[in-house]
Amino acid sequence: MRIYEVNTPKLLKEFIMFPFNLYKEDPYWVPPLISDAKKIAQGNTPLFKRGPYTHFIVKDKGKVLGRITCGIDKFFNETKGAKETYFTLFEAVNDKKVVNLLFSEVEKYAKKRNMTQIKGPISPTNGDDFRGLLVKNFETSPSLLESYNPSYYKNFIEELGYKTYYEFYSYIFHLEKLDLRRYENGTRYAMDKYGFTIQAINPKEINKVIYDLKYVMDHAIPDDWLDPIIPPTIEEIKETAKELKPLGVPGSLIMAYSKKGEPIGFNVSLPNYNEVLKRLNGHIFPFGWLKFLYYKKRIKSAKSFIMFVIPSWHKKGVSSSIYLKGLKFAKQYGYKWVEGGTIGKDNLSMRNDAEKLGGIHYKTFRLYIKYLQN
Numbered sequence: 001m002r003i004y005e006v007n008t009p010k011l012l013k014e015f016i017m018f019p020f021n022l023y024k025e026d027p028y029w030v031p032p033l034i035s036d037a038k039k040i041a042q043g044n045t046p047l048f049k050r051g052p053y054t055h056f057i058v059k060d061k062g063k064v065l066g067r068i069t070c071g072i073d074k075f076f077n078e079t080k081g082a083k084e085t086y087f088t089l090f091e092a093v094n095d096k097k098v099v100n101l102l103f104s105e106v107e108k109y110a111k112k113r114n115m116t117q118i119k120g121p122i123s124p125t126n127g128d129d130f131r132g133l134l135v136k137n138f139e140t141s142p143s144l145l146e147s148y149n150p151s152y153y154k155n156f157i158e159e160l161g162y163k164t165y166y167e168f169y170s171y172i173f174h175l176e177k178l179d180l181r182r183y184e185n186g187t188r189y190a191m192d193k194y195g196f197t198i199q200a201i202n203p204k205e206i207n208k209v210i211y212d213l214k215y216v217m218d219h220a221i222p223d224d225w226l227d228p229i230i231p232p233t234i235e236e237i238k239e240t241a242k243e244l245k246p247l248g249v250p251g252s253l254i255m256a257y258s259k260k261g262e263p264i265g266f267n268v269s270l271p272n273y274n275e276v277l278k279r280l281n282g283h284i285f286p287f288g289w290l291k292f293l294y295y296k297k298r299i300k301s302a303k304s305f306i307m308f309v310i311p312s313w314h315k316k317g318v319s320s321s322i323y324l325k326g327l328k329f330a331k332q333y334g335y336k337w338v339e340g341g342t343i344g345k346d347n348l349s350m351r352n353d354a355e356k357l358g359g360i361h362y363k364t365f366r367l368y369i370k371y372l373q374n
Contacts (some may be wrong), residue, residue: 001058001059001097002058002060003056003058003059003102003105004056004059006054006056011057012042014057014059015041015055015067016034016037018057018067019032019091022092026150028139028141028148029141029142029148030142030274030277030278031278031280031282032282040124041055041089046232046233046236046239047123047124047125047126048071050073050074050076050126051071051072051073051075052071053069054069055067055069056068056069056070056106065092066090066093066099066102067089067090067091067092067102068091068092068105069087069088069090070088070109070110070118071085071086072084072085072115073086076230080230083116084116085109085110086119087118087119087120087122088120088121088122088130089121090121090153091149092153092156094150094152096156099153099156100160103160106118110372115372117371117372118162118369119165119367119369120368121367126230126236127240127306129145130147131168131342131365132166132168132342132365132367133153133365133367134147134148134363135167135366136364137363138150141274141278143339143341144270144271144274145303146170146303146305146339146363154366161370162370163368163369164369165369166344166366166367167364167365167366168341168342168343168344168345168364168365168367169343169361169362169363169365170340170341170343170362170363170364170365171341171355171360171361171362172360173327173358173360174336174337174358174360175327175330175335177358178357183356183357184324186317186320187317187320187321190317190320191317193316194313194318196258196264196316196321197257198256198322198325199254199257200254200325201255203247203249203250203252203253204245204248206241206253209253209255209263209266210234210238211234213263214231214232214237216263216265216266216308216309217308218231219310220311244268247270247273248270251326251328251330252269253266254326256313256318264309264310265307265318265319265322266307266308266322267306267307267326268304269326269330269338271301271302271303271335272299272301272303272339275300276292276296299335301335301336301338301339302335302337303338303339303341304339304340305342307319307322307340309350314350315349317353319353319354320357323340323354324357326338327357339362341362
């Protein structure tokens with residue numbers, strides 16, 4: 001059994017394709033598009049552009065048994081005054097030796113660069129997608145841009161001395177069981193009392209609100225927030241908007257504004273394209289696109305995957321008003337359920353709003369940290 005730094009096209013291909021072998025018998029796993037997995041592994045993400053990173057794989061007799069990526073987000077470290085190494089894209093067979101070998105290499109990487117802590121698994125794109133380790137509810141398929149992993153990862157990581165740093169919750173809304181009309185008076189009252197409006201933005205016109213999105217994120221993430229998110233640059237937001245534009249539908253982007261026109265919150269959601277991806281086995285060509293077009297019209301769920309509200313507007317009904325408008329769109333499309341996530345465990349305001357509208361705590365994702373000794 002040996003560990004290799006991924007530095008050849010052959011090793012990179014093995015790194016990318018390993019999950020397809022690991023999960024081939026798992027009925028819940030959703031294979032990503034190989035083209036997307038390749039884009040991430042080749043470093044075409046905001047996170048990997050922020051500093052050095054390295055992929056590792058463990059092999060035994062030519063067979064890949066595990067993989068991991070570690071690196072340094074220079075922008076995060078400089079902004080937070082930290083000396084942190086992150087890990088991401090971790091996958092492994094159910095073998096303690098394999099996991100220990102992978103994380104041992106991560107710790108060597110960190111110590112060699114004088115880092116004092118390791119955190120992960122973080123999003124490989126520095127976003128809200130694939131963030132944290134799934135620790136609750138392994139019996140359902142992941143929704144769009146959501147982490148999925150075997151239950152044994154948790155014990156292996158914790159045995160290596162990694163402690164819980166932060167947790168994120170996902171909520172599920174069963175639309176057939178919700179009478180959304182009963183909440184309309186309350187949200188209308190909140191909008192009148194506190195002076196704000198809710199607007200659905202056509203995804204094709206997202207470029208018109210790029211700077212509004214940036215303004216909200218800059219003001220909605222406190223410096224002392226445990227959730228280690230650094231607001232993206234305007235260039236990163238533009239790149240993400242470019243990718244989301246063709247995937248969105250009316251109701252995918254909902255903005256909240258004060259009466260003065262100040263952007264105070266937003267939510268981004270998409271149809272749950274994982275329902276389609278599960279049928280493509282990673283390939284869009286040569287015939288995958290026909291399946292995509294066919295099953296796209298038959299999607300029965302949606303994923304609300306990012307919401308921010310400026311703190312001074314918390315507890316004023318902003319997030320519940322955004323939720324309600326998004327759920328009404330989802331019901332209009334005939335969706336059976338919507339998953340909202342991920343909400344920080346300590347973000348009681350948004351959690352309460354989700355629960356008041358009938359959301360049920362559905363999944364938990366955990367971010368780990370380990371402090372290194374000299």
